[in-house]
Each structure stands twice: as structure tokens, then as C-alpha cells.
Amino acid sequence: MAFNEILESIGGVGYFQILHTILLLVPVTLLACHNLLQNFTGAVPSHHCRVPLDIALQTQGLNFTKDSGRAELLKPFIPMDQQQRFEKCIQYRTKDILPSTMGERGIDLSTEPCKDGWIYDSSVFSSTIATEFNLVCNQRSWKQVAHSIYMTGVFIGALVFGSLADKLGRMEILTWSYLQMGIAGCCAAFLPTFDAYCAFRFLCGNICSLIHCLSFLVLEWMPSRGRTLAGNFFGFSYSLGQLVLAALAYKIRDWRWLQFSVSAPYCVFFLYSWWLPESARWLILRDKPHKALVNLRKAARVNGKLKEGNKLNEEVLALIIWSHVIDAIILYI
Numbered sequence: 001m002a003f004n005e006i007l008e009s010i011g012g013v014g015y016f017q018i019l020h021t022i023l024l025l026v027p028v029t030l031l032a033c034h035n036l037l038q039n040f041t042g043a044v045p046s047h048h049c050r051v052p053l054d055i056a057l058q059t060q061g062l063n064f065t066k067d068s069g070r071a072e073l074l075k076p077f078i079p080m081d082q083q084q085r086f087e088k089c090i091q092y093r094t095k096d097i098l099p100s101t102m103g104e105r106g107i108d109l110s111t112e113p114c115k116d117g118w119i120y121d122s123s124v125f126s127s128t129i130a131t132e133f134n135l136v137c138n139q140r141s142w143k144q145v146a147h148s149i150y151m152t153g154v155f156i157g158a159l160v161f162g163s164l165a166d167k168l169g170r171m172e173i174l175t176w177s178y179l180q181m182g183i184a185g186c187c188a189a190f191l192p193t194f195d196a197y198c199a200f201r202f203l204c205g206n207i208c209s210l211i212h213c214l215s216f217l218v219l220e221w222m223p224s225r226g227r228t229l230a231g232n233f234f235g236f237s238y239s240l241g242q243l244v245l246a247a248l249a250y251k252i253r254d255w256r257w258l259q260f261s262v263s264a265p266y267c268v269f270f271l272y273s274w275w276l277p278e279s280a281r282w283l284i285l286r287d288k289p290h291k292a293l294v295n296l297r298k299a300a301r302v303n304g305k306l307k308e309g310n311k312l313n314e315e316v317l318a319l320i321i322w323s324h325v326i327d328a329i330i331l332y333i
Contacts, residue, residue: 011303032241049114089137153205185263289317
């Protein structure tokens with residue numbers, strides 16, 4: 001008896017397979033959120049150099065974009081570009097601004113890079129990593145570095161941890177990956193420095209890649225006739241995650257809370273993943289037919305096929321092991 005025939009005998013595409021697929025694909029939905037997260041958390045709003053006048057203006061509550069009087073007051077301090085907008089990265093030299101010129105912009109005044117930081121427009125995003133860590137102007141490349149660090153984590157995770165899960169067990173590694181993703185993502189949201197943010201985003205990338213690979217466990221519990229549909233739902237869940245991220249980013253404009261909102265649910269996934277059984281196919285190939293038998297009977301019970309599950313025994317599963325060994329020898333020869 002082939003393993004596919006065993007799955008068909010205990011219910012085929014039954015309640016167990018459907019519930020198992022849903023519980024594994026919900027975390028995949030949030031993987032898309034993590035992969036595309038920096039499009040929102042790293043957004044760069046309109047900005048210009050912070051000048052001494054800004055301190056007085058901020059105490060009066062004048063808005064970055066809507067107060068025309070504020071713009072007029074800043075003209076002696078900050079040059080305008082060709083579109084008549086304030087330059088983002090340069091200011092007039094303070095020593096060149098005389099009291100007599102405070103009412104109008106100097107023509108021949110020399111410029112210098114921003115010395116005291118920047119003022120950001122918070123009308124769209126209340127906070128991003130660009131505004132909090134000042135990743136603009138000559139520091140703007142660090143935003144791309146942060147994303148590259150995350151993608152490096154994705155690459156290393158796929159390279160290293162995939163083979164580890166194949167040796168130790170899919171569900172055991174996947175369960176702890178959920179917890180690690182929840183912890184690493186929440187730490188990235190609330191640690192105060194850019195270096196710490198990059199370090200924990202790197203860990204998120206490691207785990208993201210691992211969860212993506214191991215979530216294909218849905219196919220190992222599916223009989224042949226259900227695998228195509230399950231694989232399609234895997235792709236749909238990732239696409240759905242992109243829509244979820246857009247909705248969350250629309251409602252949550254602070255990058256820390258947005259990072260937290262796509263990370264904290266993995267703690268919930270960790271809790272229910274203890275109910276999910278290890279792949280019976282993997283257990284059989286690892287010569288653990290007694291554990292595979294327990295999981296197969298559990299699936300049969302959920303599918304309402306208890307009698308069929310009780311008919312299974314370790315001898316039947318041992319035959320499957322030998323059939324795989326013989327097939328491997330034939331292929332090798």
C-alpha cells in the first residue's frame with residue numbers, strides 16, 4: 001500500500017486536511033507583510049533642514065505643510081528648488097544671514113548641509129525609520145542597507161535551516177520558528193537604535209525563510225488529488241498578505257506599531273501549532289512508524305474515519321519504508 005492510498009483511506013481531503021492547511025497558511029499571509037514591510041516603515045516623507053527658527057515655530061504649533069506664514073519665515077534660512085519647494089538637504093549658512101535680510105531670501109548666500117537635523121512632514125506617516133533614525137540626504141543609503149540585511153537573513157535562513165528541519169522534524173522547527181518570529185519582530189519594533197533594528201530584522205529574515213519552506217508541510221498531508229489546490233492556496237495566501245499589509249499601513253501610521261502588529265500574531269501561531277502533528281510521511285522515512293501511526297490515527301479521527309485508522313498498523317507502514325528504499329536503489333542503479 002502506497003502512502004497516498006493510506007491518506008485516501010483515512011478521509012482523503014477531509015476536515016483534518018482542510019483545518020491543517022488553514023492553520024499553516026495563515027502565518028504565510030503575514031510573511032508577505034514582513035517581506036514588504038519596509039515599503040511603509042521606511043517611507044521618506046517631505047522634509048527640510050531644522051533651523052533655529054523651527055524651535056519657535058514648533059512651540060506655536062504651526063503645521064509643516066498648511067501654514068503659509070511659516071513658509072515665508074523659513075525662506076531666509078532654506079533655499080528653494082526649481083519647483084519652489086524647500087531644499088531637503090541644504091540650508092543657508094547661519095553666519096551669512098543678517099538681521100536686515102530676515103524678511104527676504106538672500107540671493108548670493110552660500111549653503112551648507114543640514115547641521116541640526118531635519119523637520120519631517122507627519123501628515124501621512126507619524127513616524128518611520130527614516131524620520132526616527134534620520135535616514136535621509138547623505139544617510140539615505142542606510143535605508144537600503146537595512147533591507148539588504150533583511151534579505152541576507154532570508155538567504156541564509158533558506159541555506160542553513162532548511163536542511164536542519166529535514167533532520168530534526170518539520171513541525172518541531174516550525175513551532176519554535178513562530179515564537180522566534182514573534183519575539184524578534186516585536187524587539188525590532190521597540191529597540192531604540194538603528195543597529196539593533198537591523199540585527200533583529202536580520203533574524204526575522206532568517207525565520208521568514210524557514211517558515212516559508214516548512215509551510216509546504218500542507219502538501220505532505222494531502223493526497224495527490226488535493227495537492228494542486230493546496231499549492232494554489234499557498235500562493236493565494238501570500239497575495240492576500242499584501243492586501244492585509246496595505247490595510248494595516250493605512251490604519252497604523254507609526255512604524256513601530258505597524259512592525260508590532262505583523263509580528264505579535266506569531267505568538268498565537270506558536271500556541272496552536274502544538275496541536276499540529278508532525279508529517280507522517282517524514283516520520284515514516286525517518287523509520288519512526290509508531291509515531292507516524294499515532295498521527296495518522298489522529299487525522300482519521302478528525303475526518304470521521306476512526307475504523308479505517310484503527311486498521312492501520314506498523315507493519316503496513318514498514319512496507320512503505322521498504323518500498324521507498326527499493327525505489328531509491330533502483331533510481332541509483
